[in-house]
Amino acid sequence: SVxxxxxxxxxxxxxxxxxxxxxxxxxxxxxxxxSIAQGISAIPxxxxxxxxxxxxxxxxxxxxxxxxxxxxxxxxxxxxxxxETPDGLADWSGQDGYYRIVTLREPGRVIQVAQDQAIRxxxxxxxxxxxxxxxxxxxxxxxxxxxxxxxxxLRPLRRVREQVAERRADDLSPIDDSALPDEIRPxxxxxxxLLARLKSAFDTQGRFVADAAHELRTPLTxxxxxxxxxxxxxxxxxxxxxx
Numbered sequence: 001s002v003x004x005x006x007x008x009x010x011x012x013x014x015x016x017x018x019x020x021x022x023x024x025x026x027x028x029x030x031x032x033x034x035s036i037a038q039g040i041s042a043i044p045x046x047x048x049x050x051x052x053x054x055x056x057x058x059x060x061x062x063x064x065x066x067x068x069x070x071x072x073x074x075x076x077x078x079x080x081x082x083x084e085t086p087d088g089l090a091d092w093s094g095q096d097g098y099y100r101i102v103t104l105r106e107p108g109r110v111i112q113v114a115q116d117q118a119i120r121x122x123x124x125x126x127x128x129x130x131x132x133x134x135x136x137x138x139x140x141x142x143x144x145x146x147x148x149x150x151x152x153x154l155r156p157l158r159r160v161r162e163q164v165a166e167r168r169a170d171d172l173s174p175i176d177d178s179a180l181p182d183e184i185r186p187x188x189x190x191x192x193x194l195l196a197r198l199k200s201a202f203d204t205q206g207r208f209v210a211d212a213a214h215e216l217r218t219p220l221t222x223x224x225x226x227x228x229x230x231x232x233x234x235x236x237x238x239x240x241x242x243x
Contacts, residue, residue, distance in 0.1 A: 017128035
């Protein structure tokens with residue numbers, strides 16, 4: 001139960017962390033596009049060292065186009081993102097991979113911020129693993145503690161089993177249930193009741209056999225005497241007849 005619960009919780013936490021990470025990345029892309037729009041001129045200088053250094057510190061690809069369709073700035077010139085991407089957030093498939101992209105269209109320019117889905121999946125997976133790692137580390141400890149508690153709780157029951165296994169067949173004395181858990185005590189109490197009923201039945205049977213033997217003793221004695229008398233008569237007649 002602990003392992004299954006941890007697995008279900010971990011799966012739910014992993015998916016939730018992935019979704020939260022995707023939302024955070026989308027928010028960062030949107031904020032980056034707005035910051036670029038507010039921080040550069042209508043036609044930015046692609047040789048600007050400050051702008052290029054700031055943007056290349058992110059795992060994003062930034063492109064700036066003129067309204068006439070000329071790309072005037074690109075942090076990764078080898079990746080050409082189509083100018084016809086829809087406004088806002090969207091998924092875009094290129095020749096070299098799949099991207100999540102935000103497009104911001106302003107008078108005189110188009111700003112695009114994209115992130116490789118492979119990078120996003122890797123980073124989101126790292127965030128998700130960090131989210132479920134505490135639970136994954138705690139699960140074995142909780143399992144061991146649970147097993148120890150169950151073992152400790154069942155020790156009195158094992159002692160009862162050993163007592164019953166070592167008993168003689170004629171030992172019907174009640175089992176001591178003083179050290180048993182509350183959950184097991186009613187079972188042992190009923191078992192003691194069964195032993196008491198068996199003892200009562202065996203005692204009743206013993207008394208019946210004793211009484212029957214006593215009652216049969218006189219008739220059997222008389223019958224034995226009659227048989228002996230008959231035997232003597234038969235022996236006397238045989239002697240008289242010379243047999």
